[in-house]
Amino acid sequence: MKPENNHFLKYLEALSSSPFFKDSSTGSIKELLHSMSEEHWNAKSFKSSTDVMSTFHFIVSGRLKVYKSNPDSGREHTVFVLSKGDVFDVLSLLDTKPHDVYWEALDSLEVLKIPMEQMRHWINKYPVMHKAILYYLGDRMRQLMDVATDVTLHSTLVRLSALLLKNINGETRKLELINNLPNDEIAGLIGTTRAVVSRHIQELKRCGAISVSRKQINVKNLELLLSIAEEKYIP
Structure with a gap:
């Protein structure tokens, strides 16, 4: 995305205010944004892991349901609801494998996306992001542990x-x-x-x-x- 884009400043502010990028400099975020493109999902549209595994996404607005589904019973379990400032999919970013979940837009969703390889290159160029990823994953793991114990207890x-x-x-x-x-x-x-x-x-x-x-x-x-x-x- 070029700085001449009408939404460049809006997206720059959205990235800068996200907890995921809170330790990143404005210059490094601008560099990241240059490699990103905008995408809009209609409410109720959904994607499988294979649809998103090759790109890393940042949510500008709207809510996204991350869920697993049992094809035999039709039952679903919502793993997370993501919203403004969240990113996905961090697991595919780390291990290059498909993440066995589905993604559904609960509202009209506005996202920024970047090819995974370019995102990995940017992270390696700015090691401060290694800590941000650990904190993000730690928070998600804590949420999953709470859900697992709550169902039992x-x-x-x-x-x-x-x-x-x-x-x-x-x-x-x-x-x-x-x-x-x-x-x-x-x-x-x-x-x-x-x-x-x-x-x-x-x-x-x-x-x-x-x-x-x-x-x-x-x-x-x-x-x-x-x-x-x-x-x-x-x-």
């Missing part, structure tokens, strides 16, 4: 309450990353079914922890929701 109601808490903006008390997602998408995040999520949402409504309007979940009593997530209160 906690009820679906507790997992749902904890998921809502993790995605609440502390100042506005509004959901952000998972706001307006349908119940089947929320179910995929906590390893259950749409029917179970719907039942638990009604329970949380009845006890006054949340309200629901226009497919939006609003937190009415943060302290109560916290006590449910900590298994100190049963609705």
